[in-house]
Amino acid sequence: MSHPFDREREVASRAVREAARICRAVRGKHGPDPVAKGDKSPVTVADFGSQALICATLAAAFPGDPIMAEEDAAELRKPEHAGVRDRVAAEVAAIRAGTDAETALGWIDLGDLDRFEPRFWTLDPIDGTKGFLRGEQYAIALALIVEGRVEVAALACPNLEVSRLASGPVGAVFLAVRGRGATVCPLDGDDVERPITVSDRDDPTRARLCESVESGHSAHNESAAVAARLGVTEPPVRLDSQAKYATVASGLADVYLRLPTRADYRERIWDHAAGALIVAEAGGTVTDVDGKPLDFTLGSTLASNRGVVATNGRLHPRVIEALRG
């Protein structure tokens, strides 16, 4: 039986898998060549290559769909970055033979949507770029938003173990369609997908928390205070990227806290759309720190939300209460 968004799910899955290949290739070869953006955050050959491939795939499959992606090709067009541009073009051509630099830059710039649309994709070609540079966790995050609701999510986590068992393969793809549950399957090979669910833990003192590695992205001192109020004794697991959502969705952690470090920072929608649907479809709950649902209708940021809290659902009210102090 076919369902709405079957094709979108299949295309999104294929797109993030192909992007994971370029990320791994860039890491495997000669270092990722980070370039500092205007806000001083890093972007690499792999971020650009991933965005180029995914935008090309989406444009071919859904020509009318706009894409709101994190990166753009402006820096790559500057003469001082000709070396990076040539590497991006070469990495893209290694996967899509015959692609020239102008074509690759044009694909990157397909992700230039900057305002809300009734139907659009949002893409983080590498979420957790700092994790990618450290050789730790990162994710390729793609989501389809229709009428302000996330309908489809695909999240590739190339360094996440599918089953945290020693024998589990490294690299996972998480998929979700609203109303149809969430699944995981290995990034490599063609193993079957299996459904995932959040944990059923309801004792807050035993909650397993996870948070960002970077203290600039989430206030570690405040999450420690929240943990103390809940009576949690285990230290939080720190991992980069939307791998945190995947960890909660698979029941390996119970709570993801992302607490604002500055009053003026607005979360970007591509940092949350895919992960939030995957947790919700695995049976969990995602809100901001005030307990409000995330609002994806306001353009590129979650302008009416502060921070993010994702839990297994059962613990959500207790966590929001603990956040109130």
Ligand SMILES: Nc1ncnc2c1ncn2[C@@H]1O[C@H](COP(=O)(O)OS(=O)(=O)O)[C@@H](OP(=O)(O)O)[C@H]1O
């Ligand atoms: N001040 C501040 N507060 C909150 N979030 C911020 C902030 N600055 C940046 N960012 C965004 O954080 C994204 C990475 O988040 P992570 O959870 O992966 O951080 S961490 O690497 O685990 O520390 C990161 O995504 P990528 O750029 O895709 O890596 C940024 O969009």
Ligand SMILES: [Mg+2]
């Ligand atoms: Mg970034």
Ligand SMILES: [Mg+2]
């Ligand atoms: Mg990101």
Ligand SMILES: [Mg+2]
């Ligand atoms: Mg990114």
